[in-house]
Amino acid sequence: MRIRPLAALSLAALSAVILAGCAGSGEPDATPTPSASSAASDCGLDPQPGADSDAVTVSGSAPALTAEVPTDLEFTDLQRTVVTEGDGDDLAGGDLVSGQYVIIDPATGEVILDSATLSADDSGLVPITVNGSSIFGSAVLCAPLGSTTAFTIPGSLLGEGASNAVVVAQSVEQLPTVATGEDQAPVDGMPEVELADNGEPTVTIPDAEPPAEVQIAELKKGDGATVESGDTVFVQYSGIKWSDGSEFDSSWSRGEPTQFETTGVVEGFQQALEGQTVGSQVLVVIPPAFGYGEGEINDADLTGETLVFVIDILGVQRAATQQ
The missing domain is CATH 3.10.50.40 (Chitinase A; domain 3)
Known part of the structure; x- marks a missing residue:
């Protein structure tokens, strides 16, 4: 998904905050790149x-x-x-x-x-x-x-x-920069996830057709605050293509957690975040209809791809408009 930290508040984004008087950083970017x-x-x-x-x-x-x-x-x-x-x-x-x-x-x-x-x-x-x-x-x-x-x-x-x-x-x-919640039982049919000593996940895709609907499984259950719509979440994540098992995006590769508004990502990713608790690790499978749309799979973008994410939810900040 190449998620940009929408609320990272760089110098330019802080200007938008000051002028608007709120914590957001403008319109979501559908295909952001690492900064x-x-x-x-x-x-x-x-x-x-x-x-x-x-x-x-x-x-x-x-x-x-x-x-x-x-x-x-x-x-x-x-x-x-x-x-x-x-x-x-x-x-x-x-x-x-x-x-x-x-x-x-x-x-x-x-x-x-x-x-x-x-x-x-x-x-x-x-x-x-x-x-x-x-x-x-x-x-x-x-x-x-x-x-x-x-x-x-x-x-x-x-x-x-x-x-x-x-x-x-x-x-x-x-x-912590990794999920610390209680381990949950694996869900049949979902991709397998193994964690390195530092918490970075490795994902194995099942030898099966991808699902037609968003599939969500809790790998760890945290006891922190619940993520609400429009919140800014602080996460570690890895994104993998179901089609070939290759990783296309990862906060781990950039060496630090990232942050963004739940309403600034594709629908399937938003579903995986909202209602979860801080400290949880979530596995989500996102069909094209809930990601970047249907179409022929190619190397230029994520159109037609079923996406798999492992997300460690590390923190949350409420939206300014909710105050």
Whole structure:
């Protein structure tokens, strides 16, 4: 499916968030491609502290972070200040943590988005994928777990006509990057799944005709929050073609979990996610009618292919429109 992390909130996507005042990143992309890191450094965007980020006053701790932003910041470059340093290990790309982030309009001091309002449980925390190619991932990357940071972002980096923005964030707890739920009995007729030591699945397709309807089996049952329609899910996944057993897409190959809205993927994938619980591992078989449509199978796209996915559901964030 070549899923793009629809809510990864790259610099361009953050602009859309600020302008729209919600957590989505625009229209779903039917055939997205993996995104590369925006910098060669292990610390990604690697923003340094400066006068702007140093001037942001952060109070409280997650999930009750607040900040005061002076109105005279210059926003000449991207800056990050570690306001309070945590006592955990430095976070690296590919980690998944719980935490809080707050987006602030520096012109008014108004909070544009507080992730605590999007939490799927009573903790007030949301998952954050640590990487160097997104704003929130960079906000906590290469800082000790538990740190609070202030991030000042010039509008010129967010896109034409975009406003300056301030993000404050705190990482709280390391989250598993594999499903941790209770093993479930295999379902007859479904593909077989074997897991490597790191949790990456290998899928064996049955010697049989593919089903005409979506088939879903729980391989592990988690006890976390339930995924609802429109939520942003944080997952590991592998996608395999039924026709030849070849893998066509995988978060494992990119070295980190990915995230997207349940309404931003094909129907069969959406069915596999919604109603499941965090910590679960789901196996789904998606016929063409619920994937990329009927037609002659070819190497150019996924038309006509029956698709098999193994999905580890690691976290969930509610849609802003549900608040």
